[in-house]
Amino acid sequence: MSEGRGAWSPSQSNLSKAMAVMDAAQASGNLYRDGFGMIASENIVSPMVQKIVSSDLHGRYAEGLPGKRYYQGCDDFDTIESIGIDLAKKVFNAPFANIQSTSGTVSNIGALKALAKPGDQITAVSTADGGHISHARMGAVGLRDLNLSTYPWNEDRMEPDIDGACNLIRDIEPKVALIGQSVFLFPTPLSEIANAAHEVGAKVMYDGAHVLGLIAGGVFPDPLKEGADVMTGSSHKTFPGPQGGFLLSSSEDEKFHRKLNNSIFPGVCSSYHLHHVAGKVVALAEFEEYGQAYAQDTVANAKAFASALASEGFDVLAESRGYTATHQVLTRHGDLDSGAGAKAARLLEDAGIITNMNMLPGDTKALTPSGLRLGVQELTRVGMDQTQMEEVAALYARVLIKGEDTQSVKKDVKQLKSEFQTIRYCFNEDNLNGYPF
Numbered sequence: 059m060s061e062g063r064g065a066w067s068p069s070q071s072n073l074s075k076a077m078a079v080m081d082a083a084q085a086s087g088n089l090y091r092d093g094f095g096m097i098a099s100e101n102i103v104s105p106m107v108q109k110i111v112s113s114d115l116h117g118r119y120a121e122g123l124p125g126k127r128y129y130q131g132c133d134d135f136d137t138i139e140s141i142g143i144d145l146a147k148k149v150f151n152a153p154f155a156n157i158q159s160t161s162g163t164v165s166n167i168g169a170l171k172a173l174a175k176p177g178d179q180i181t182a183v184s185t186a187d188g189g190h191i192s193h194a195r196m197g198a199v200g201l202r203d204l205n206l207s208t209y210p211w212n213e214d215r216m217e218p219d220i221d222g223a224c225n226l227i228r229d230i231e232p233k234v235a236l237i238g239q240s241v242f243l244f245p246t247p248l249s250e251i252a253n254a255a256h257e258v259g260a261k262v263m264y265d266g267a268h269v270l271g272l273i274a275g276g277v278f279p280d281p282l283k284e285g286a287d288v289m290t291g292s293s294h295k296t297f298p299g300p301q302g303g304f305l306l307s308s309s310e311d312e313k314f315h316r317k318l319n320n321s322i323f324p325g326v327c328s329s330y331h332l333h334h335v336a337g338k339v340v341a342l343a344e345f346e347e348y349g350q351a352y353a354q355d356t357v358a359n360a361k362a363f364a365s366a367l368a369s370e371g372f373d374v375l376a377e378s379r380g381y382t383a384t385h386q387v388l389t390r391h392g393d394l395d396s397g398a399g400a401k402a403a404r405l406l407e408d409a410g411i412i413t414n415m416n417m418l419p420g421d422t423k424a425l426t427p428s429g430l431r432l433g434v435q436e437l438t439r440v441g442m443d444q445t446q447m448e449e450v451a452a453l454y455a456r457v458l459i460k461g462e463d464t465q466s467v468k469k470d471v472k473q474l475k476s477e478f479q480t481i482r483y484c485f486n487e488d489n490l491n492g493y494p495f
């Protein structure tokens with residue numbers, strides 16, 4: 059290359075910063091390759107999705123909808139987005155789908171823009187009970203300047219108190235009744251809440267960020283069939299796509315569809331990350347093929363993991379309800395607000411097991427909670443089944459109950475994980491390595 063501007067003559071200091079980033083990304087990949095990724099909001103993507111998210115699309119723009127663009131050069135992306143909208147409608151069994159949103163939070167901001175005006179009332183699950191920050195004044199609900207009232211919570215059943223929630227809705231007559239949580243063990247009985255909401259003219263918005271893959275896989279009730287008007291969600295939690303969001307609706311009303319589309323573009327996105335949209339479309343096609351088996355195996359693994367942890371002596375929440383009906387399992391590791399969850403998460407990380415501390419019912423401080431929230435969707439994607447769930451629970455016990463040296467447990471974590479490196483439930487590309495970088 060000639061010695062002109064932009065030629066290859068980097069300063070060592072800038073190059074070394076970029077190289078430090080490359081090294082850290084490699085190290086992060088190795089951490090998950092050799093360990094157990096068990097954060098309930100994460101997943102790994104298939105080789106075909108990996109390929110398309112690093113395609114030329116990552117630098118392109120396509121404002122608008124297929125066939126109605128503000129830029130030239132979008133014909134091929136029109137093909138991609140059109141296939142994706144059709145697939146999303148099919149996979150989520152919805153008359154309307156927008157696949158442009160760049161995250162679950164962005165989908166929520168867009169939906170709240172379409173459904174409510176500043177100053178309107180909204181009802182939702184409180185963050186203390188497992189609601190997401192975007193359902194709170196500190197997040198999207200505050201950004202839209204909505205007045206929030208939170209549902210009473212049934213701690214034994216780990217769901218909103220249904221009568222209390224319906225009374226609240228009838229009492230304050232919100233514009234939006236928002237349902238769904240980040241801590242999500244059991245389906246919310248939705249029909250009664252939806253009836254109460256519709257009685258007072260409210261729209262029902264269901265945040266399925268965590269459970270979209272389970273809903274689409276047919277192992278979790280479909281909110282759009284049970285009364286939700288709108289469903290939002292991330293494309294990268296139990297739905298195993300690249301990071302991004304979906305906005306879906308049960309409505310057949312084209313005027314409402316236009317409002318929802320406008321709430322994403324131009325509402326909250328200009329460029330909507332075309333490479334990730336394309337990745338979502340590939341993930342949707344893979345889900346059509348393998349999603350049911352993946353969703354069934356994920357929930358079976360979560361149940362097996364919860365039982366195995368309980369047999370090892372852990373305090374696993376919701377025993378009376380069979381522990382879980384999702385990909386998540388909750389464990390308590392000490393007194394309320396004691397920080398025992400934080401300590402457990404750190405010890406597990408030392409042993410190569412990546413989790414997150416979580417507030418449990420009764421905890422009041424997000425930084426010193428008593429529990430852990432665990433997810434099995436990623437381990438399921440690399441082929442672990444109920445036998446391995448027992449082995450994983452035994453490794454947890456060696457760290458947290460038997461107090462074994464974390465470095466010796468880490469060797470066994472790595473050994474077990476070395477047998478589970480290829481991704482399942484996806485199209486058979488040449489290289490099925492789940493942890494390429």
Ligand SMILES: Cc1ncc(COP(=O)(O)O)c(C=O)c1O
Pocket residue numbers: 099161162163164166189190192238239240241265266267268291292293302303
């Ligand atoms: C219930 C819920 N909604 C929304 C989100 C936000 O999703 P994203 O991280 O894709 O913005 C999360 C994230 O964990 C969540 O748990």
